[in-house]
Amino acid sequence: MYRISVESHFDAAHFLRGYGGKCEQLHGHRYRVMVKVAAAELDDTGLACDFTELKALLKPVLARYDHTLLNDVPPFDGINPSAENIARVIYEALAPEITGVTLESVKVWESPESSAEYSPD
Numbered sequence: 757m758y759r760i761s762v763e764s765h766f767d768a769a770h771f772l773r774g775y776g777g778k779c780e781q782l783h784g785h786r787y788r789v790m791v792k793v794a795a796a797e798l799d800d801t802g803l804a805c806d807f808t809e810l811k812a813l814l815k816p817v818l819a820r821y822d823h824t825l826l827n828d829v830p831p832f833d834g835i836n837p838s839a840e841n842i843a844r845v846i847y848e849a850l851a852p853e854i855t856g857v858t859l860e861s862v863k864v865w866e867s868p869e870s871s872a873e874y875s876p877d
């Protein structure tokens with residue numbers, strides 16, 4: 757099995773409703789996002805999945821959230837924009853777009869020290 761990943765980022769503000777601490781206040785992050793896919797075989801070019809194509813699929817998904825207040829952007833107007841929820845929402849947006857390889861997980865960093873990763877199993 758081959759596993760490959762691409763990374764990108766977006767900048768956004770958020771707050772965590774009901775958190776009961778400092779993160780309930782409006783603040784911002786440069787969110788780093790890693791997408792991992794797996795493939796059993798390589799194509800004739802020797803690629804499991806073209807990094808460029810994968811990044812092109814990720815770009816419009818992250819553009820929905822870049823330079824926004826996440827709490828105003830669906831579905832985060834209804835669920836908290838935690839790193840966990842952001843990772844799952846990005847996974848679910850990407851999954852239908854990815855063909856020929858398996859989308860394994862999406863990982864979101866709020867800071868260099870703090871991240872959440874979502875995979876459906």
Ligand SMILES: Nc1nc2c(c(=O)[nH]1)N=C([C@H](O)[C@H](O)COP(=O)(O)OP(=O)(O)OP(=O)(O)O)CN2
Pocket residue numbers: 772779783837838839840866867870872
């Ligand atoms: N499991 C999670 N815990 C927390 C999340 C989250 O998404 N998932 N988010 C937050 C806040 O968004 C907060 O911005 C991040 O908290 P923290 O890393 O503690 O804050 P700092 O970046 O200011 O780090 P310091 O080490 O305190 O400087 C909280 N928890």
Ligand SMILES: [Zn+2]
Pocket residue numbers: 770779783784785866
């Ligand atoms: Zn935060």
